[in-house]
Amino acid sequence: MKRLLLADDDPHIRTLLRHFLTAEGYAxxxxxxxxxxxxxxxxxxxDLAIVDVMMPKVNGLELCSHIRDNYDIPxxxxxxxxQxxxxxQGYMRGxxxxVTKPFEPEELLFRIQALFRRYSLASKDRIRLGKVIIDRKNYEVLDGDSVMLLPRKxxxxxxxxAQFAGRLFAREELIRLVWGPDYDGDERTVDVHIKRLRQRFADYQEIFAIQTVRGLGYKLEVTGK
Incomplete structure:
Protein backbone atom coordinates (compact mmCIF):
# COMPACT_ATOMS: atom_id res chain seq x y z
CA MET A 1 0.00 0.00 0.00
CA LYS A 2 1.34 3.43 -0.99
CA ARG A 3 1.80 5.83 1.93
CA LEU A 4 0.90 9.49 1.40
CA LEU A 5 2.08 12.26 3.71
CA LEU A 6 -0.58 14.98 3.98
CA ALA A 7 0.64 18.26 5.50
CA ASP A 8 -2.17 20.84 5.87
CA ASP A 9 -3.30 22.96 8.82
CA ASP A 10 -6.95 22.89 7.64
CA PRO A 11 -8.70 19.98 9.45
CA HIS A 12 -11.54 19.97 6.89
CA ILE A 13 -9.11 19.45 4.00
CA ARG A 14 -7.33 16.70 5.94
CA THR A 15 -10.58 14.90 6.74
CA LEU A 16 -11.85 15.15 3.16
CA LEU A 17 -8.63 13.85 1.63
CA ARG A 18 -8.13 11.16 4.26
CA HIS A 19 -11.56 9.66 3.55
CA PHE A 20 -11.24 9.97 -0.23
CA LEU A 21 -7.66 8.70 -0.59
CA THR A 22 -8.13 5.89 1.93
CA ALA A 23 -11.11 4.70 -0.12
CA GLU A 24 -8.79 4.67 -3.15
CA GLY A 25 -6.41 2.29 -1.38
CA TYR A 26 -3.78 4.68 -0.01
CA ALA A 27 -2.54 5.01 3.57
CA ASP A 47 5.90 7.36 -0.98
CA LEU A 48 4.50 10.81 -1.86
CA ALA A 49 3.97 14.14 -0.08
CA ILE A 50 0.94 16.43 -0.42
CA VAL A 51 1.94 19.79 1.05
CA ASP A 52 -0.06 22.95 1.74
CA VAL A 53 1.94 26.15 1.22
CA MET A 54 0.53 28.25 4.08
CA MET A 55 1.28 26.38 7.33
CA PRO A 56 2.57 27.40 10.77
CA LYS A 57 6.05 26.65 12.16
CA VAL A 58 7.51 25.46 8.85
CA ASN A 59 5.67 26.55 5.71
CA GLY A 60 5.07 24.41 2.65
CA LEU A 61 7.89 25.91 0.57
CA GLU A 62 10.42 25.23 3.33
CA LEU A 63 9.05 21.71 3.75
CA CYS A 64 9.27 21.18 0.01
CA SER A 65 12.97 22.16 0.03
CA HIS A 66 13.60 19.85 2.99
CA ILE A 67 11.95 16.90 1.26
CA ARG A 68 13.77 17.48 -2.02
CA ASP A 69 17.13 17.69 -0.24
CA ASN A 70 16.61 14.56 1.86
CA TYR A 71 14.11 12.22 0.17
CA ASP A 72 13.51 10.94 -3.33
CA ILE A 73 9.71 11.14 -3.38
CA PRO A 74 7.21 13.11 -5.48
CA GLN A 83 0.00 34.10 -9.01
CA GLN A 89 8.71 29.54 -5.96
CA GLY A 90 7.12 26.12 -5.64
CA TYR A 91 8.91 24.72 -8.67
CA MET A 92 12.20 26.32 -7.63
CA ARG A 93 11.89 24.51 -4.28
CA GLY A 94 11.47 21.18 -6.07
CA VAL A 99 -2.84 22.14 -7.30
CA THR A 100 -4.74 25.36 -6.62
CA LYS A 101 -7.56 25.40 -4.06
CA PRO A 102 -10.44 24.83 -4.35
CA PHE A 103 -9.97 21.55 -6.19
CA GLU A 104 -11.85 18.31 -6.73
CA PRO A 105 -10.38 15.27 -4.90
CA GLU A 106 -10.55 13.36 -8.20
CA GLU A 107 -8.14 15.88 -9.78
CA LEU A 108 -5.66 15.33 -6.97
CA LEU A 109 -6.03 11.56 -7.40
CA PHE A 110 -5.23 11.79 -11.13
CA ARG A 111 -2.09 13.80 -10.37
CA ILE A 112 -0.99 11.35 -7.67
CA GLN A 113 -1.39 8.45 -10.08
CA ALA A 114 0.51 10.29 -12.82
CA LEU A 115 3.41 11.06 -10.46
CA PHE A 116 3.66 7.45 -9.33
CA ARG A 117 3.84 6.35 -12.97
CA ARG A 118 6.56 8.92 -13.64
CA TYR A 119 8.60 8.10 -10.55
CA SER A 120 8.45 4.37 -11.21
CA LEU A 121 11.01 4.99 -13.96
CA ALA A 122 13.50 6.29 -11.43
CA SER A 123 14.24 2.89 -9.93
CA LYS A 124 15.06 1.31 -13.28
CA ASP A 125 18.54 0.99 -14.76
CA ARG A 126 16.99 1.26 -18.21
CA ILE A 127 14.71 4.20 -18.97
CA ARG A 128 12.52 3.75 -22.03
CA LEU A 129 11.40 6.69 -24.15
CA GLY A 130 9.51 5.08 -27.00
CA LYS A 131 12.06 3.12 -29.01
CA VAL A 132 14.94 4.86 -27.23
CA ILE A 133 16.45 3.20 -24.15
CA ILE A 134 18.74 5.04 -21.74
CA ASP A 135 20.96 2.45 -20.06
CA ARG A 136 22.16 4.07 -16.85
CA LYS A 137 24.31 1.12 -15.85
CA ASN A 138 26.38 1.09 -19.07
CA TYR A 139 26.09 4.81 -19.90
CA GLU A 140 24.60 4.05 -23.33
CA VAL A 141 21.65 5.33 -25.31
CA LEU A 142 20.15 2.58 -27.45
CA ASP A 143 18.01 2.95 -30.56
CA GLY A 144 17.30 -0.53 -31.86
CA ASP A 145 20.66 -2.03 -32.79
CA SER A 146 22.44 1.29 -32.72
CA VAL A 147 24.36 2.48 -29.63
CA MET A 148 25.04 6.14 -28.87
CA LEU A 149 27.84 7.06 -26.47
CA LEU A 150 27.48 10.53 -24.98
CA PRO A 151 29.95 12.55 -22.90
CA ARG A 152 29.34 11.65 -19.27
CA LYS A 153 27.70 14.90 -18.14
CA ALA A 162 14.22 11.36 -18.60
CA GLN A 163 13.76 9.44 -15.37
CA PHE A 164 11.35 12.13 -14.19
CA ALA A 165 9.79 12.93 -17.58
CA GLY A 166 7.39 15.85 -17.34
CA ARG A 167 8.92 17.27 -14.18
CA LEU A 168 10.39 20.76 -14.28
CA PHE A 169 13.96 21.15 -13.01
CA ALA A 170 15.47 24.52 -12.17
CA ARG A 171 19.00 25.13 -13.50
CA GLU A 172 20.52 25.24 -10.02
CA GLU A 173 18.80 21.95 -9.17
CA LEU A 174 20.31 20.30 -12.26
CA ILE A 175 23.72 21.69 -11.31
CA ARG A 176 23.40 20.09 -7.87
CA LEU A 177 22.09 16.75 -9.16
CA VAL A 178 24.42 16.32 -12.16
CA TRP A 179 27.54 18.33 -11.39
CA GLY A 180 27.38 18.12 -7.61
CA PRO A 181 26.99 20.69 -4.79
CA ASP A 182 30.68 21.68 -4.93
CA TYR A 183 30.62 22.69 -8.60
CA ASP A 184 32.09 26.18 -9.00
CA GLY A 185 30.95 26.85 -12.56
CA ASP A 186 28.16 28.89 -14.03
CA GLU A 187 24.51 27.85 -14.46
CA ARG A 188 25.01 28.53 -18.18
CA THR A 189 26.78 25.17 -18.23
CA VAL A 190 23.31 23.61 -18.11
CA ASP A 191 22.17 25.68 -21.10
CA VAL A 192 25.22 24.59 -23.12
CA HIS A 193 24.64 20.91 -22.37
CA ILE A 194 20.92 21.18 -23.12
CA LYS A 195 21.76 22.75 -26.49
CA ARG A 196 24.12 19.87 -27.30
CA LEU A 197 21.51 17.27 -26.32
CA ARG A 198 18.92 18.95 -28.53
CA GLN A 199 21.35 18.88 -31.44
CA ARG A 200 22.17 15.21 -30.88
CA PHE A 201 18.52 14.21 -30.68
CA ALA A 202 17.11 16.61 -33.25
CA ASP A 203 15.73 13.66 -35.23
CA TYR A 204 13.87 12.29 -32.19
CA GLN A 205 11.37 15.12 -31.71
CA GLU A 206 8.47 12.77 -32.41
CA ILE A 207 9.57 10.65 -29.43
CA PHE A 208 10.76 13.16 -26.83
CA ALA A 209 11.77 16.79 -26.53
CA ILE A 210 13.57 18.89 -23.94
CA GLN A 211 11.48 21.98 -23.29
CA THR A 212 12.54 25.31 -21.83
CA VAL A 213 10.20 26.85 -19.26
CA ARG A 214 11.23 30.47 -19.46
CA GLY A 215 12.71 31.85 -16.26
CA LEU A 216 12.43 28.49 -14.49
CA GLY A 217 14.39 25.68 -16.12
CA TYR A 218 13.95 22.57 -18.25
CA LYS A 219 11.83 19.45 -18.53
CA LEU A 220 11.73 16.46 -20.85
CA GLU A 221 8.37 15.67 -22.42
CA VAL A 222 7.53 12.37 -24.07
CA THR A 223 5.89 13.40 -27.34
CA GLY A 224 5.08 10.04 -28.92
CA LYS A 225 5.85 6.34 -29.05
Whole structure:
Protein backbone atom coordinates (compact mmCIF):
# COMPACT_ATOMS: atom_id res chain seq x y z
CA MET A 1 0.00 0.00 0.00
CA LYS A 2 1.34 3.43 -0.99
CA ARG A 3 1.80 5.83 1.93
CA LEU A 4 0.90 9.49 1.40
CA LEU A 5 2.08 12.26 3.71
CA LEU A 6 -0.58 14.98 3.98
CA ALA A 7 0.64 18.26 5.50
CA ASP A 8 -2.17 20.84 5.87
CA ASP A 9 -3.30 22.96 8.82
CA ASP A 10 -6.95 22.89 7.64
CA PRO A 11 -8.70 19.98 9.45
CA HIS A 12 -11.54 19.97 6.89
CA ILE A 13 -9.11 19.45 4.00
CA ARG A 14 -7.33 16.70 5.94
CA THR A 15 -10.58 14.90 6.74
CA LEU A 16 -11.85 15.15 3.16
CA LEU A 17 -8.63 13.85 1.63
CA ARG A 18 -8.13 11.16 4.26
CA HIS A 19 -11.56 9.66 3.55
CA PHE A 20 -11.24 9.97 -0.23
CA LEU A 21 -7.66 8.70 -0.59
CA THR A 22 -8.13 5.89 1.93
CA ALA A 23 -11.11 4.70 -0.12
CA GLU A 24 -8.79 4.67 -3.15
CA GLY A 25 -6.41 2.29 -1.38
CA TYR A 26 -3.78 4.68 -0.01
CA ALA A 27 -2.54 5.01 3.57
CA UNK A 28 -2.71 8.67 4.62
CA UNK A 29 -0.36 10.10 7.26
CA UNK A 30 -1.86 13.39 8.49
CA UNK A 31 0.24 16.28 9.82
CA UNK A 32 -0.85 19.77 10.83
CA UNK A 33 2.28 21.79 10.02
CA UNK A 34 5.65 21.55 8.32
CA UNK A 35 7.58 20.65 11.45
CA UNK A 36 5.26 17.77 12.27
CA UNK A 37 5.62 16.58 8.67
CA UNK A 38 9.43 16.61 8.96
CA UNK A 39 9.24 14.56 12.15
CA UNK A 40 6.89 12.07 10.50
CA UNK A 41 9.22 11.69 7.53
CA UNK A 42 12.06 10.78 9.87
CA UNK A 43 10.08 8.07 11.61
CA UNK A 44 7.97 6.51 8.84
CA UNK A 45 8.44 5.61 5.16
CA UNK A 46 6.50 7.83 2.75
CA ASP A 47 5.90 7.36 -0.98
CA LEU A 48 4.50 10.81 -1.86
CA ALA A 49 3.97 14.14 -0.08
CA ILE A 50 0.94 16.43 -0.42
CA VAL A 51 1.94 19.79 1.05
CA ASP A 52 -0.06 22.95 1.74
CA VAL A 53 1.94 26.15 1.22
CA MET A 54 0.53 28.25 4.08
CA MET A 55 1.28 26.38 7.33
CA PRO A 56 2.57 27.40 10.77
CA LYS A 57 6.05 26.65 12.16
CA VAL A 58 7.51 25.46 8.85
CA ASN A 59 5.67 26.55 5.71
CA GLY A 60 5.07 24.41 2.65
CA LEU A 61 7.89 25.91 0.57
CA GLU A 62 10.42 25.23 3.33
CA LEU A 63 9.05 21.71 3.75
CA CYS A 64 9.27 21.18 0.01
CA SER A 65 12.97 22.16 0.03
CA HIS A 66 13.60 19.85 2.99
CA ILE A 67 11.95 16.90 1.26
CA ARG A 68 13.77 17.48 -2.02
CA ASP A 69 17.13 17.69 -0.24
CA ASN A 70 16.61 14.56 1.86
CA TYR A 71 14.11 12.22 0.17
CA ASP A 72 13.51 10.94 -3.33
CA ILE A 73 9.71 11.14 -3.38
CA PRO A 74 7.21 13.11 -5.48
CA UNK A 75 5.69 16.29 -4.06
CA UNK A 76 2.38 18.01 -4.79
CA UNK A 77 1.82 21.52 -3.44
CA UNK A 78 -1.68 22.60 -2.39
CA UNK A 79 -2.34 26.32 -2.25
CA UNK A 80 -4.98 29.00 -2.65
CA UNK A 81 -2.45 31.20 -4.42
CA UNK A 82 -2.73 31.59 -8.17
CA GLN A 83 0.00 34.10 -9.01
CA UNK A 84 2.76 32.90 -11.35
CA UNK A 85 5.42 34.08 -8.87
CA UNK A 86 4.07 31.71 -6.21
CA UNK A 87 4.09 28.80 -8.63
CA UNK A 88 7.63 29.72 -9.60
CA GLN A 89 8.71 29.54 -5.96
CA GLY A 90 7.12 26.12 -5.64
CA TYR A 91 8.91 24.72 -8.67
CA MET A 92 12.20 26.32 -7.63
CA ARG A 93 11.89 24.51 -4.28
CA GLY A 94 11.47 21.18 -6.07
CA UNK A 95 7.76 20.43 -6.23
CA UNK A 96 6.62 18.05 -8.97
CA UNK A 97 3.09 19.36 -9.31
CA UNK A 98 0.89 22.21 -8.13
CA VAL A 99 -2.84 22.14 -7.30
CA THR A 100 -4.74 25.36 -6.62
CA LYS A 101 -7.56 25.40 -4.06
CA PRO A 102 -10.44 24.83 -4.35
CA PHE A 103 -9.97 21.55 -6.19
CA GLU A 104 -11.85 18.31 -6.73
CA PRO A 105 -10.38 15.27 -4.90
CA GLU A 106 -10.55 13.36 -8.20
CA GLU A 107 -8.14 15.88 -9.78
CA LEU A 108 -5.66 15.33 -6.97
CA LEU A 109 -6.03 11.56 -7.40
CA PHE A 110 -5.23 11.79 -11.13
CA ARG A 111 -2.09 13.80 -10.37
CA ILE A 112 -0.99 11.35 -7.67
CA GLN A 113 -1.39 8.45 -10.08
CA ALA A 114 0.51 10.29 -12.82
CA LEU A 115 3.41 11.06 -10.46
CA PHE A 116 3.66 7.45 -9.33
CA ARG A 117 3.84 6.35 -12.97
CA ARG A 118 6.56 8.92 -13.64
CA TYR A 119 8.60 8.10 -10.55
CA SER A 120 8.45 4.37 -11.21
CA LEU A 121 11.01 4.99 -13.96
CA ALA A 122 13.50 6.29 -11.43
CA SER A 123 14.24 2.89 -9.93
CA LYS A 124 15.06 1.31 -13.28
CA ASP A 125 18.54 0.99 -14.76
CA ARG A 126 16.99 1.26 -18.21
CA ILE A 127 14.71 4.20 -18.97
CA ARG A 128 12.52 3.75 -22.03
CA LEU A 129 11.40 6.69 -24.15
CA GLY A 130 9.51 5.08 -27.00
CA LYS A 131 12.06 3.12 -29.01
CA VAL A 132 14.94 4.86 -27.23
CA ILE A 133 16.45 3.20 -24.15
CA ILE A 134 18.74 5.04 -21.74
CA ASP A 135 20.96 2.45 -20.06
CA ARG A 136 22.16 4.07 -16.85
CA LYS A 137 24.31 1.12 -15.85
CA ASN A 138 26.38 1.09 -19.07
CA TYR A 139 26.09 4.81 -19.90
CA GLU A 140 24.60 4.05 -23.33
CA VAL A 141 21.65 5.33 -25.31
CA LEU A 142 20.15 2.58 -27.45
CA ASP A 143 18.01 2.95 -30.56
CA GLY A 144 17.30 -0.53 -31.86
CA ASP A 145 20.66 -2.03 -32.79
CA SER A 146 22.44 1.29 -32.72
CA VAL A 147 24.36 2.48 -29.63
CA MET A 148 25.04 6.14 -28.87
CA LEU A 149 27.84 7.06 -26.47
CA LEU A 150 27.48 10.53 -24.98
CA PRO A 151 29.95 12.55 -22.90
CA ARG A 152 29.34 11.65 -19.27
CA LYS A 153 27.70 14.90 -18.14
CA UNK A 154 25.44 15.02 -21.19
CA UNK A 155 24.36 11.44 -20.47
CA UNK A 156 23.74 12.14 -16.78
CA UNK A 157 21.76 15.27 -17.61
CA UNK A 158 19.62 13.39 -20.15
CA UNK A 159 19.05 10.52 -17.70
CA UNK A 160 18.08 12.91 -14.90
CA UNK A 161 15.47 14.62 -17.08
CA ALA A 162 14.22 11.36 -18.60
CA GLN A 163 13.76 9.44 -15.37
CA PHE A 164 11.35 12.13 -14.19
CA ALA A 165 9.79 12.93 -17.58
CA GLY A 166 7.39 15.85 -17.34
CA ARG A 167 8.92 17.27 -14.18
CA LEU A 168 10.39 20.76 -14.28
CA PHE A 169 13.96 21.15 -13.01
CA ALA A 170 15.47 24.52 -12.17
CA ARG A 171 19.00 25.13 -13.50
CA GLU A 172 20.52 25.24 -10.02
CA GLU A 173 18.80 21.95 -9.17
CA LEU A 174 20.31 20.30 -12.26
CA ILE A 175 23.72 21.69 -11.31
CA ARG A 176 23.40 20.09 -7.87
CA LEU A 177 22.09 16.75 -9.16
CA VAL A 178 24.42 16.32 -12.16
CA TRP A 179 27.54 18.33 -11.39
CA GLY A 180 27.38 18.12 -7.61
CA PRO A 181 26.99 20.69 -4.79
CA ASP A 182 30.68 21.68 -4.93
CA TYR A 183 30.62 22.69 -8.60
CA ASP A 184 32.09 26.18 -9.00
CA GLY A 185 30.95 26.85 -12.56
CA ASP A 186 28.16 28.89 -14.03
CA GLU A 187 24.51 27.85 -14.46
CA ARG A 188 25.01 28.53 -18.18
CA THR A 189 26.78 25.17 -18.23
CA VAL A 190 23.31 23.61 -18.11
CA ASP A 191 22.17 25.68 -21.10
CA VAL A 192 25.22 24.59 -23.12
CA HIS A 193 24.64 20.91 -22.37
CA ILE A 194 20.92 21.18 -23.12
CA LYS A 195 21.76 22.75 -26.49
CA ARG A 196 24.12 19.87 -27.30
CA LEU A 197 21.51 17.27 -26.32
CA ARG A 198 18.92 18.95 -28.53
CA GLN A 199 21.35 18.88 -31.44
CA ARG A 200 22.17 15.21 -30.88
CA PHE A 201 18.52 14.21 -30.68
CA ALA A 202 17.11 16.61 -33.25
CA ASP A 203 15.73 13.66 -35.23
CA TYR A 204 13.87 12.29 -32.19
CA GLN A 205 11.37 15.12 -31.71
CA GLU A 206 8.47 12.77 -32.41
CA ILE A 207 9.57 10.65 -29.43
CA PHE A 208 10.76 13.16 -26.83
CA ALA A 209 11.77 16.79 -26.53
CA ILE A 210 13.57 18.89 -23.94
CA GLN A 211 11.48 21.98 -23.29
CA THR A 212 12.54 25.31 -21.83
CA VAL A 213 10.20 26.85 -19.26
CA ARG A 214 11.23 30.47 -19.46
CA GLY A 215 12.71 31.85 -16.26
CA LEU A 216 12.43 28.49 -14.49
CA GLY A 217 14.39 25.68 -16.12
CA TYR A 218 13.95 22.57 -18.25
CA LYS A 219 11.83 19.45 -18.53
CA LEU A 220 11.73 16.46 -20.85
CA GLU A 221 8.37 15.67 -22.42
CA VAL A 222 7.53 12.37 -24.07
CA THR A 223 5.89 13.40 -27.34
CA GLY A 224 5.08 10.04 -28.92
CA LYS A 225 5.85 6.34 -29.05
Missing amino acids: VLETRDGQEAMDRLQSEPV IILLTARE LADKE TDDY EFELLAQL
